[in-house]
Amino acid sequence: MSNSSDQEARESLDNAKELVIDSIAETMDLYGVTRSAGTLYGTMYLEGDMTLDEMREKLGMSKPSMSTGVKKLQEFNVVKKTFRKGKRKQTYIAEKDFFQFFSNFFTQKWEREAKVNLHSIKDAQSTLTQIINEDNVSEEVKEDARETFQVMENSKRYYQWLNKLVETIETGEIFDLIPLDSKDEDRQ
Amino acid sequence: MSNSSDQEARESLDNAKELVIDSIAETMDLYGVTRSAGTLYGTMYLEGDMTLDEMREKLGMSKPSMSTGVKKLQEFNVVKKTFRKGKRKQTYIAEKDFFQFFSNFFTQKWEREAKVNLHSIKDAQSTLTQIINEDNVSEEVKEDARETFQVMENSKRYYQWLNKLVETIETGEIFDLIPLDSKDEDRQ
DNA sequence: TAATTTGTTTAAAATAATTTTAACGTTTCG
DNA sequence: CGAAACGTTAAAATTATTTTAAACAAATTA
Numbered sequence: 252m253s254n255s256s257d258q259e260a261r262e263s264l265d266n267a268k269e270l271v272i273d274s275i276a277e278t279m280d281l282y283g284v285t286r287s288a289g290t291l292y293g294t295m296y297l298e299g300d301m302t303l304d305e306m307r308e309k310l311g312m313s314k315p316s317m318s319t320g321v322k323k324l325q326e327f328n329v330v331k332k333t334f335r336k337g338k339r340k341q342t343y344i345a346e347k348d349f350f351q352f353f354s355n356f357f358t359q360k361w362e363r364e365a366k367v368n369l370h371s372i373k374d375a376q377s378t379l380t381q382i383i384n385e386d387n388v389s390e391e392v393k394e395d396a397r398e399t400f401q402v403m404e405n406s407k408r409y410y411q412w413l414n415k416l417v418e419t420i421e422t423g424e425i426f427d428l429i430p431l432d433s434k435d436e437d438r439q
Numbered sequence: 440m441s442n443s444s445d446q447e448a449r450e451s452l453d454n455a456k457e458l459v460i461d462s463i464a465e466t467m468d469l470y471g472v473t474r475s476a477g478t479l480y481g482t483m484y485l486e487g488d489m490t491l492d493e494m495r496e497k498l499g500m501s502k503p504s505m506s507t508g509v510k511k512l513q514e515f516n517v518v519k520k521t522f523r524k525g526k527r528k529q530t531y532i533a534e535k536d537f538f539q540f541f542s543n544f545f546t547q548k549w550e551r552e553a554k555v556n557l558h559s560i561k562d563a564q565s566t567l568t569q570i571i572n573e574d575n576v577s578e579e580v581k582e583d584a585r586e587t588f589q590v591m592e593n594s595k596r597y598y599q600w601l602n603k604l605v606e607t608i609e610t611g612e613i614f615d616l617i618p619l620d621s622k623d624e625d626r627q
Numbered sequence: 628t629a630a631t632t633t634g635t636t637t638a639a640a641a642t643a644a645t646t647t648t649a650a651c652g653t654t655t656c657g
Numbered sequence: 658c659g660a661a662a663c664g665t666t667a668a669a670a671t672t673a674t675t676t677t678a679a680a681c682a683a684a685t686t687a
Contacts, residue, residue: 256575263570264584267563271591274559278552283471287645297587303664313647318665339655340663347590349597364466371462375455382451387444396452399485402535403459409537412619419617428616429607431600473675491634501677506635527685528633 268297282356284327287312291320292329295345300333302340328355350426358417365410365417372403379403456485470544472515475500479508480517483533488521490528516543538614546605553598553605560591567591 275296276289284292287310294309295301301309306317321343324330329352333344346352382388382396419425463484464477472480475498482497483489489497494505509531512518517540521532534540570576570584607613 256573257577257580260570260573260576260580260584263566264580264587267566267570267584268587270559270563270566271556274556278555281471281548281551283469285645297590314663315648315665316646319645322665349594350600353597353601360469363469367466368459368462371458375458378451378455378458382448382455385444385448388448389445392445392448392452396448396455399452399456402485406537408619409541412538412617413541416617429600429604431596475675502633503635503637503678504676507675510635 272297285323287316288320288323291317292324292345295330295343296347300335300342300344302335302338302342304340306343328359354420358420361413361417365413369407369410372407376400376403460485473511475504476508476511479505480512480533483518483531484535488530488532490526490530492528494531516547538619542608546608549601549605553601557595557598560595564588564591 272290272293275293276286279289279292280286290310291306294306298305298309303314303317303321306312306321307314310317321330324345325332329346330343331346333342335342346355379396379400383393383400416425419428460478460481463481464474467477467480468474478498479494482494486493486497491502491505491509494500494509495502498505509518512533513520517534518531519534521530534543567584567588571581571588604613607616
């Protein structure tokens with residue numbers, strides 16, 4: 252069956268999908284994911300697993316563009332390669348569980364944040380300690396060094412907490428602490 | 440006092456600060472904050488409240504650049520205007536509590552994510568329902584509409600949970616659930 | 628009130644990023 | 658094999674963003 256009313260319905264359906272895809276792209280943009288990568292994810296989310304050529308056709312973009320887009324999404328841990336039996340082409344599948352998306356996406360970034368900053372704090376504090384213990388350094392500079400040391404020292408607590416948050420999410424414990432809703436459903 | 444050793448010490452001190460400022464900028468970049476805005480925040484974080492001219496001098500950039508940078512950071516709720524008594528110039532102060540930073544920054548984004556997506560889902564589902572109830576629409580299209588409706592319906596739970604998470608953070612309850620102080624969290 | 632300072636807006640320039648075309652190396656399959 | 662298909666890389670082209678200089682408006686002060 253494929254009359255004019257069916258045609259219209261298909262268009263409406265596509266519009267409905269695009270509405271949500273755009274929203275997903277817009278909100279992913281908030282976290283530094285480019286609009287096109289967000290659109291790509293949204294499309295895969297609603298259309299299921301796709302090949303690069305299917306993406307290209309759907310988004311009207313070049314294949315290398317799809318390739319790099321998919322790669323970026325893989326780096327964020329929200330897209331994976333899959334196999335579609337009988338097909339030669341590689342297919343890619345989007346993480347369809349937003350809780351898993353949240354977990355994969357944010358824990359990766361938070362872990363990196365903690366690691367990078369704790370590392371630089373370590374190095375910086377080492378330098379500051381030297382200054383503080385040095386002779387022939389004005390009290391003014393020493394005081395600045397002491398204050399700076401303390402500010403950095405205080406910030407460590409945050410990064411430690413961040414690591415703890417990450418663990419809570421990775422283990423799924425977060426969903427015990429902040430339940431999904433009345434209907435409990437085991438997650439992860 | 441200001442001999443050569445003191446000069447060196449000041450340079451070391453600035454280097455130590457810049458090391459951490461760069462890390463802060465790099466990690467803020469993960470969340471879509473531009474490098475220069477991140478550097479600006481990091482500088483204010485370690486140097487205390489500053490005027491636009493002080494920022495300009497410190498970062499070696501133009502004043503309009505500082506103005507827009509500060510404005511962006513204000514939008515993220517991590518910088519505020521302050522007054523420095525006796526001074527005519529406006530000063531700006533960075534949120535120095537990273538927990539508060541985390542709270543201000545992410546809750547704003549998560550709230551927006553939930554709002555924007557729930558809204559588009561509502562509109563999309565309305566369209567999908569029409570298609571499903573329409574006569575003269577092929578079963579194939581209807582089935583797609585039904586499946587899409589269900590995928591969207593399922594995703595609502597996530598956004599509801601996100602709103603719940605936001606509330607837990609805004610009320611500070613999150614720090615009861617995931618306490619700050621725990622011995623060694625040295626994951627690095 | 629006139630001159631100065633401050634902060635913002637605007638338009639242009641500079642810079643950065645995304646995207647595409649073209650080319651390359653692999654793999655698949657007849 | 659050899660041809661075709663696939664995915665990636667490299668470069669060039671295009672777009673978008675960031676930055677600045679210049680102009681402006683508001684506030685201050687002398």
